[in-house]
Amino acid sequence: MTSKSTSKKPVxxxxxxxxGSAIANILAEKSEVLLYARDSNTVKKIAxxxxxxxxxxxxxxxxxxxxxxxxxSCDVIFPIVPSSAFRSMMxxxxxxxxxxxxxxxxxxGLDISLPPGETIDSAPFLTRxxxxxxxxxxxxxxxxxxxxxxxxxxxxxxxxxxxxAATVVASHYKExxxxxxxxxxxDRFQVYxxxxxIGIELAGVLKNIIAIASGALSGLxxxxxAKGLLISRGMVEMIHLGKAMGGDVEAFVGLAGIGxxxxxxxxxxxxxxxxxxxxxxxxxxxxxxADMEEVAEGVNTVRIAKKFIDTAKLRAPITEALHExxxxxxxxxxxxxxxxxYPYNVDIDFL
Amino acid sequence: MxxxxxxxxxxxxxxxxxxxxxxxxxxxxxKQFIAKVIEESxxxxxxxxxxxxxxxxxxxxxxxxxxxxxxxxxxxxxxxDDYKFWEQVKNSLVELATEHEAREKEEDxxxxxxxxxxxxxxxxxxxxxxxxxREMVKFGFARLLNATRVKRFGAFFRNEYTLxxxxxxxxxxxxxxRLARKxxxxxxxxxxxxxxxxxxxxxxxxxxxxxxxxxAGLNLFNIKIFAYFMNSLGxxxxxxxxxxxxxxxxxxxxxxxxxxxxxxxxxxxxxxRSRSGEIESSLKLGxxxxxxxxxxxxYMKYPNGEGKKIFIVPVTINYNFVLEAPSLIHEHLERQGAxxxxxxxxxxxxxxxxxxxxxxxxxxxxxxxxxxxxxxxLLGNYVDDExxxxxxxxxxxxxxxxxxxxxxxxxxxxxxxxYTRRLSQIIxxxxxxxxxxxxxxxxxxxxxxxxxxxxxxxxxxxFLRLPDEDMVxxxxxxxxxxxxxxxxxxxxKKQNKVNVAAHLKGSIxxxxxxxxxxxxxxxxxxxLLTDKAGNIITKDLNTLYYYHNRMNGYDLEKYI
Numbered sequence: 001m002t003s004k005s006t007s008k009k010p011v012x013x014x015x016x017x018x019x020g021s022a023i024a025n026i027l028a029e030k031s032e033v034l035l036y037a038r039d040s041n042t043v044k045k046i047a048x049x050x051x052x053x054x055x056x057x058x059x060x061x062x063x064x065x066x067x068x069x070x071x072x073s074c075d076v077i078f079p080i081v082p083s084s085a086f087r088s089m090m091x092x093x094x095x096x097x098x099x100x101x102x103x104x105x106x107x108x109g110l111d112i113s114l115p116p117g118e119t120i121d122s123a124p125f126l127t128r129x130x131x132x133x134x135x136x137x138x139x140x141x142x143x144x145x146x147x148x149x150x151x152x153x154x155x156x157x158x159x160x161x162x163x164x165a166a167t168v169v170a171s172h173y174k175e176x177x178x179x180x181x182x183x184x185x186x187d188r189f190q191v192y193x194x195x196x197x198i199g200i201e202l203a204g205v206l207k208n209i210i211a212i213a214s215g216a217l218s219g220l221x222x223x224x225x226a227k228g229l230l231i232s233r234g235m236v237e238m239i240h241l242g243k244a245m246g247g248d249v250e251a252f253v254g255l256a257g258i259g260x261x262x263x264x265x266x267x268x269x270x271x272x273x274x275x276x277x278x279x280x281x282x283x284x285x286x287x288x289x290a291d292m293e294e295v296a297e298g299v300n301t302v303r304i305a306k307k308f309i310d311t312a313k314l315r316a317p318i319t320e321a322l323h324e325x326x327x328x329x330x331x332x333x334x335x336x337x338x339x340x341x342y343p344y345n346v347d348i349d350f351l
Numbered sequence: 352m353x354x355x356x357x358x359x360x361x362x363x364x365x366x367x368x369x370x371x372x373x374x375x376x377x378x379x380x381x382k383q384f385i386a387k388v389i390e391e392s393x394x395x396x397x398x399x400x401x402x403x404x405x406x407x408x409x410x411x412x413x414x415x416x417x418x419x420x421x422x423x424x425x426x427x428x429x430x431x432d433d434y435k436f437w438e439q440v441k442n443s444l445v446e447l448a449t450e451h452e453a454r455e456k457e458e459d460x461x462x463x464x465x466x467x468x469x470x471x472x473x474x475x476x477x478x479x480x481x482x483x484x485r486e487m488v489k490f491g492f493a494r495l496l497n498a499t500r501v502k503r504f505g506a507f508f509r510n511e512y513t514l515x516x517x518x519x520x521x522x523x524x525x526x527x528x529r530l531a532r533k534x535x536x537x538x539x540x541x542x543x544x545x546x547x548x549x550x551x552x553x554x555x556x557x558x559x560x561x562x563x564x565x566x567a568g569l570n571l572f573n574i575k576i577f578a579y580f581m582n583s584l585g586x587x588x589x590x591x592x593x594x595x596x597x598x599x600x601x602x603x604x605x606x607x608x609x610x611x612x613x614x615x616x617x618x619x620x621x622x623x624r625s626r627s628g629e630i631e632s633s634l635k636l637g638x639x640x641x642x643x644x645x646x647x648x649x650y651m652k653y654p655n656g657e658g659k660k661i662f663i664v665p666v667t668i669n670y671n672f673v674l675e676a677p678s679l680i681h682e683h684l685e686r687q688g689a690x691x692x693x694x695x696x697x698x699x700x701x702x703x704x705x706x707x708x709x710x711x712x713x714x715x716x717x718x719x720x721x722x723x724x725x726x727x728x729l730l731g732n733y734v735d736d737e738x739x740x741x742x743x744x745x746x747x748x749x750x751x752x753x754x755x756x757x758x759x760x761x762x763x764x765x766x767x768x769x770y771t772r773r774l775s776q777i778i779x780x781x782x783x784x785x786x787x788x789x790x791x792x793x794x795x796x797x798x799x800x801x802x803x804x805x806x807x808x809x810x811x812x813x814f815l816r817l818p819d820e821d822m823v824x825x826x827x828x829x830x831x832x833x834x835x836x837x838x839x840x841x842x843x844k845k846q847n848k849v850n851v852a853a854h855l856k857g858s859i860x861x862x863x864x865x866x867x868x869x870x871x872x873x874x875x876x877x878x879l880l881t882d883k884a885g886n887i888i889t890k891d892l893n894t895l896y897y898y899h900n901r902m903n904g905y906d907l908e909k910y911i
Contacts, residue, residue: 009757075757075758094744095744095746098748098749098752099730099748099749099750099752099753099755100752100755100756100758142742143732143742143746143748145753145770145773146766172769173765173766173769174763174765174766175756175763175765175766
């Protein structure tokens with residue numbers, strides 16, 4: 001009975017970046033899709049050419065610049081905007097949302113919520129309460145509580161090219177997972193459910209740190225041994241941090257953890273990987289960010305994770321070393337030497 | 352917010368005649384109502400056990416548990432034919448042993464069991480008895496108060512002091528009255544003492560509300576004087592020894608249907624009295640879940656919106672003294688780490704002890720305050736005085752929408768479980784917010800933490816075993832630390848994270864004095880005293896630990 005009534009209502013996607021567009025295309029195979037873009041020129045272009053950022057959009061995708069129209073038309077909405085713009089987007093959307101809405105976001109980044117006047121640099125410490133995952137931002141800012149997230153190895157460019165892939169839909173609510181599955185699943189796109197929303201969000205978020213590091217290694221021209229070392233130690237570090245932030249270990253050993261980590265660490269298509277790669281080639285962060293078309297979430301995540309590590313008195317050597325490279329002028333070479341001297345001794349201590 | 356002057360207000364009953372009370376309607380139609388409970392429970396139990404052997408296994412495990420209970424933990428209130436009944440169930444099951452397709456016969460047995468449970472649970476509210484009890488309590492308490500406080504001939508018949516002097520009601524009393532008219536109220540108080548149920552019963556009466564139904568532990572019916580009170584209020588019986596699925600489903604159906612009928616309800620969501628003395632940090636979701644289910648059923652039954660809304664009202668009860676403290680904390684320490692089976696021990700095990708306590712309570716000056724929290728909908732959104740749910744940004748919310756999927760209200764068990772879990776977390780937060788800090792709580796907390804810090808190398812159990820004679824705190828040192836703690840409490844109060852009693856604001860020496868005099872004042876071994884030199888000492892570290900726990904969860908230890 002449910003499938004019949006949803007097919008009448010369109011599905012909403014907020015954010016016409018490459019991942020948002022790719023998700024809109026997958027959704028469009030089964031439903032009418034409303035795609036929100038902030039920029040009116042983008043809306044116009046999509047409407048005229050059915051094309052965005054060089055990718056064709058499905059004929060079922062209709063662009064819009066009107067959030068209230070989107071919220072009134074759709075029961076299920078996929079917000080996919082960078083974490084830095086997520087909260088303000090939610091604040092604009094919130095007045096039009098009702099408790100019957102389901103929101104499944106696809107943003108692998110963190111938000112911080114500090115007392116007025118404080119910034120991440122000025123705040124003396126950053127506790128877990130100050131760090132908000134995107135699902136927490138949604139619930140902070142709106143009445144929607146049926147919230148979920150998308151995670152897993154979803155390189156936008158490959159999805160746009162219709163290569164086979166899979167995603168995790170995580171939510172505390174089975175109906176959200178069911179809904180996500182129903183809307184997204186097709187012959188080339190597999191959907192897995194997980195009930196550890198926070199764990200899955202964190203897996204996707206923290207993976208970006210390791211992705212930058214992996215890019216850096218490849219930029220130095222190092223081989224597969226080094227990469228194997230990084231991926232496995234990176235995994236341990238992700239789990240260490242993830243547990244401290246309220247996720248379960250299980251989330252990290254699945255598609256959204258290992259699956260996404262391996263993909264991103266091997267892929268030149270990944271933005272975070274690219275940042276690391278170019279850093280190793282000697283460019284500065286400012287130079288790199290200046291000519292990147294879309295946001296590399298990992299950079300901001302490193303900054304937040306570092307402050308959290310300091311506050312919670314944890315050790316996370318890869319994150320700490322990356323922070324020095326990104327923001328304190330250390331070279332990638334030096335950072336690597338530092339890491340190799342770090343006294344690791346236990347291989348696995350989280351299982 | 353009224354500060355202790357609530358006694359000046361008098362509340363008129365919100366419904367003119369008791370015959371309009373939902374609970375009266377319920378008891379009038381008791382027979383039909385029980386029948387409804389039985390049908391509802393049967394549907395649920397059958398649905399949960401669709402498989403071939405499942406129902407039989409459910410019955411067999413119930414039988415096994417019940418026989419064990421009868422043998423190992425019999426109570427005075429248990430019916431005479433308990434053994435006989437379960438023998439019959441056993442025999443019927445034995446007869447089925449060779450049959451493979453006996454679903455129908457199994458369902459017959461199930462019906463008998465459910466029906467027995469439903470009759471056992473169902474309350475027996477009697478209007479006349481309720482009124483009589485109410486008058487007796489009022490009269491008795493008033494006589495006691497006046498006879499002991501005003502030492503003059505004839506004082507016994509004066510009305511200078513009333514219960515209202517002893518018990519302060521603060522918080523959203525007016526809103527509660529309005530909400531009880533607009534919809535169905537589910538009151539969820541903290542639970543520290545067996546006295547709570549009587550106290551809340553009295554509060555409900557003072558506020559002019561119709562009687563609430565509530566699940567009272569069957570063990571309380573062991574004590575005759577309690578049994579009388581309970582039966583005459585809207586109590587239904589909850590037997591915590593019975594943990595089998597069939598019993599629990601029947602209990603839940605009872606609560607669910609009663610709420611749907613519009614009967615205001617009272618749950619102690621902590622399940623049992625707090626053993627540690629802490630404010631509940633996790634709640635039992637079973638009964639709370641029935642409110643969720645009832646709300647969704649109402650919305651389904653009334654698609655046009657005329658169905659009643661359910662309001663959750665958290666309440667904290669603040670005592671200087673909990674009679675059961677020594678044994679509660681003993682149990683807590685014993686049980687910590689493992690939820691072992693235990694036999695409950697009750698201080699009020701006889702009516703005599705109970706009366707002795709009441710006399711002590713009324714003749715000496717220990718106050719109780721009851722804080723009534725702001726009403727919420729089932730998702731934990733605050734409601735205004737009209738019962739409208741309001742979000743954090745001040746916008747109205749339609750609670751119905753939470754149960755809607757694709758434009759239709761639907762039943763989704765997993766969703767409702769998740770909502771219930773969420774609600775329970777919000778209620779716990781609310782408890783901490785409306786909790787009223789007494790001087791006695793704060794002196795206990797400060798003293799315990801100071802001693803604990805001195806011996807922080809010891810684990811808790813070794814620490815509690817230290818001889819009391821070693822425990823002395825210099826008064827001035829104590830004062831310094833207490834001042835810091837109090838300052839922090841006031842800061843939290845400003846941020847709306849806790850509430851404080853008016854007496855906490857006096858001069859620091861007075862407040863400490865008041866606190867020490869009142870903390871656990873009727874225990875034979877006092878948790879805190881001052882010695883001749885004015886230093887702080889203890890006669891019982893365990894109960895001090897108990898009273899100190901009340902202030903857990905506010906991060907005050909950082910400041911001591």
